[in-house]
Amino acid sequence: MEDIELLDKLTSTPGVSGSEEKVADVIIEEIKGLCDEYHTTPLGSVIALKKSTSGRAKGKIEISAHMDEIGFVVAKIEEGGYLRLATVGGVDPKILSSQEVTIISHTGREYKGVIGALAPHLQTEKERKEQPSHDTVFVDVIGLSEDEVRANIRVGDTVTMHAPILRLMKNRIVGKSLDDRICVLANIKLLRELNKMIFDWDVYVVFSSQEEIGSPGARTATYEIEPDVGIAIDVTIGDIHGVKEKLPKLGKGPVLGLGPTCSPKIAGDIKKIAKEINVPLQLEASVRTGTDADSMFLVGKGVPIAVLSIPLRHMHTTVELIDMDDVNNLVRLLVEYIKQLDKTYEEAFL
Amino acid sequence: MSEEVRKRLCEEIGVSGEEYRVRKMIKEEIGSFVDDIRIDKLGNLIALKRGRSDEKKVLFLAHMDEVGLLITGIEDNGLLRFTAVGGIDPKVLLSKRVLIGKDKIPGVIGFIPIHMQRGEEVKVPKIEDMRIDVGASSNKDLEGKVEIGDTAGFSTQYEEVEKMAKGKAFDDRAGCSVLIEVIDALSEQKPFFDTYFAFVTQEETGLRGSGAVAYEIMPDIAFVFEGTTAGDNPELEEERWSTHLGEGPAITAVHRGWVVPKWLFEYVIGMAEREDIPYQIKRTTKGGTDAYRIGTSARGIPSAVISVPCRYIHSPVSLMNLEDYANTVKLAKAIVNTEEGINVR
Structure with a gap:
């Protein structure tokens, strides 16, 4: 299915926090042929596993996007x-x-x-x-x-x-619930890419429930997975009329989170890889990220975390506005990061 | 008339001053069913259906224009400044979609996210502080696409669910649609008197199109068909409802600047009763219609107002009851086809 068509289906399917069943069904329909196994957790998150294709499973990475909406x-x-x-x-x-x-x-x-x-x-x-x-x-x-x-x-x-997806000029689109269905789409696109490449780690692609009310979905999914590395992909407030402070700009690349929640090691690797493959990257520092990452970070014995975001204007309205270039660049960056995970967790992080 | 025609009529964009698309559509719809059709200097579309008698001239009138936005500036970053055309509450503009100019370029009116509103009192901005975002990153992206002076209309889809219709611009495409149905019905039967059907411009900017029609036609009597306010929502006391959906066409006794002549008001009510058509008398006197402009033209022209009650008008999405609409059509047909003519005083 065309990205925009799929996105329209994803955003027009209701999934208010705690009632994500219908949107989970749409996601499962889309991913069931793209992963080795998938299941729904007791709190409604969907976990899809794409196993290492090199046969040398050296670690587990979780990439999480939330599927609920306000x-x-x-x-x-x-x-x-x-x-x-x-x-x-x-x-x-x-x-x-x-x-x-x-x-x-x-x-x-x-x-x-x-x-x-x-x-x-x-x-x-x-x-x-x-x-x-x-x-x-x-x-x-x-x-x-x-x-x-x-x-x-x-x-x-x-x-x-209710508000259908609308294409604007350039590669920009508008819709409701692009927070965070745009990253649900990114995760589906990532799974498609994983099917075409060789990689060493097991990849858990998570569609979490209930982010908007405090992330219990991502917390419990992460507990099941016990990942060595976690990446939350979400949206962040993009430059907007009426706000003076400098905000990430649309079309200038995904935004990398920095600060106490985010592992400096993973952030450093992502910065390096972005430069190598020529993906523009913007930086945003915060104490709390305001994403599933805040919960994933502290699960079990702890998880080294990164946050990558799509700049989005008019968050929590029916005219959430993003640039598809940023989404495509996010997927490229995730693909390359996963490709380069060729060491064990201990080798890579300690 | 089919749902399909109502859908096209209500989804088409015709903000005051740029009614050309609506005018073209109506002209195509009725052109072959009338004896004469022309467009006057102010853009009004006037059709004539000859009657069995030319002793009197009757005017049926509805306005083609709708409230919307006028682009007043293009900023370096590609955002558009705008002002309202007609009465629009700024509260209904936030987080909405519009179509701009002749190419119907899509754009949205955004607002700062709730996450950034903490600790300060953020209010609904004034219209001059809102912007339309069409996805451009600079004004260069807009060259040849959007210009200062373009108008923008809401992009709402028309839809009928059970006996309700949802859409934009029911004020006054509802009235236009009633007139088209009356013309349709007259393809088999002549009206009693020569009857003019005027689809006028710029009602929302101060009743500007209709005056020219009054002087051009010099009718003996006029009937204005409107989509009017219904405030029958849970907050309001009944006396403030104006009209109530489901009670039939609303007949106006008096509104801003115009008292419908008593005999004419009674005539319309009598016709509804004779034909067993449910009706209601409009409960409020605020707001004006083209009846004021027509009525006070020349020596004074007796003008009545008959309306389809519509909830939430002058906003991107309104609702009307299709039974009320059908009853308005029925009343209009009864008036045009009256067997004894109208005894104009």
Whole structure:
């Protein structure tokens, strides 16, 4: 499948944290022919293993991308059949007016809805000045009467935003949940590449659950794998209008994380390899990475970690914007890093 | 009329001043069913359907334009500055998609992520502080593609789910669609009086197109068809609803600057009752329509307003009830085909 087509499928399949089953199914369908074995963990993460193709398994590397997304659960059904929402993960109420949403009923059926916005003609002066708040957000379920809403939707059903993938100029695309489905796509592309090459280490490709609520999915998957090296691939806040501080730029390459969570040895190797294969690389230092890496790092006896990110504008909105060049460069970098892992862990790191 | 026509009509972009695509589509749709069709100096599309009597002239009117954005600047980094065309609440613009200019270049209105908003009060920006991102990395990428003065419309898909329709620009493609259906119905039967169908420009920028039509036609009576506000949401008391979805076409008694002549208001209600069509009387008096411009033209032209109630108008996505829509069409057909004509006072 074409990358963009697959990405549209991945982002339009609902997977609010803790309810990733449907997106996991899409991923499994895509990877089952690309790995030696795969399974789903008790917390819903998908682990795919692509064994060393040289037959000299000298170590285990885990590459993890989270498959969950921010969203909502239904909190209340109002008179008239309107839904009130509670958030899952960091959702900004300021972007919600007049958004389209999908309600995933506990029956398995999906319903379309819109988040209502009072027409300016009907607003009072006070309402005009009010800032949006989650308390006043409501969903109008399209085509269902109040009775039908009450019969088919209940409190606790998940709700996601609806916004198809859109191509912009150059190699840039826009969509919802590119945080972190863009790296889910990168992981699938990585598995495709691994099928064409010789490498010494066993590669565990992980699609983790529940990153947006604190990474229990990645933590427990990493516990199972006990990797010698872990790499979290995620998105990072890209340069954006309205923010003065210098942020990673779109199209200027993947972003390497630096700081106490990240192994200086792995980071150094990645920098060296990027230069060798001519992949542009940007650097970003932080104490906490804000990714699955923070959890993976401390699993079991500890895991040396790297973080590689795709710069993304408008994070946690329905217009998350990335440059596909950065994704392709991320995959090239991961491929080359895995190719060069030819020593044992002790030889390489101590 | 088919769902397919409504879909094309509502998805087409025609921000005030650049209604040409909508005008072309409507012209193609109705051209072969009318006795005369022309485009006037302000871009209004005027069609005539001759009646059994030429004693009076009746005008049916809907506006083609929709609210949207006007590109006012291109920055060195390729981001676009813009202003609103028509009344748009800035709150509905964040995290939305638009199509820009004649080539419909896609772009998005972004916002700083919630992660960077901690510790400070970040509010919905003013429209002049928002930007459209089309994926360009410099203004050079935009040469020949986007220009200052281009308009941008929302890119929402039209869809019908059960008896509801979802889409953009129901204000006033709903009205345009009603007129097209009436013209369709007249392919087999002449209206009582000569009837003009005007699809006008620039309603949203201050009722600008319709005045020219009034002077050109000098009708004896006018009926304005609109997609109007419905505020029947869980926050609002009933008196603020304006209209309520599912109760039928909304008939206006009075709005900004215009009181519908009592006899005409009663005539429209009487027609709905005679034909057993559900209707509601619009509960609010805010907002104006082309009825003000037509009504106050020349010596004064009796003008009525009949609307399809629509939720969340002037935003990227609105909803209307297709039964209300069908009942509005039914009422319009009853008026145009009335057997005794209209006794204009």
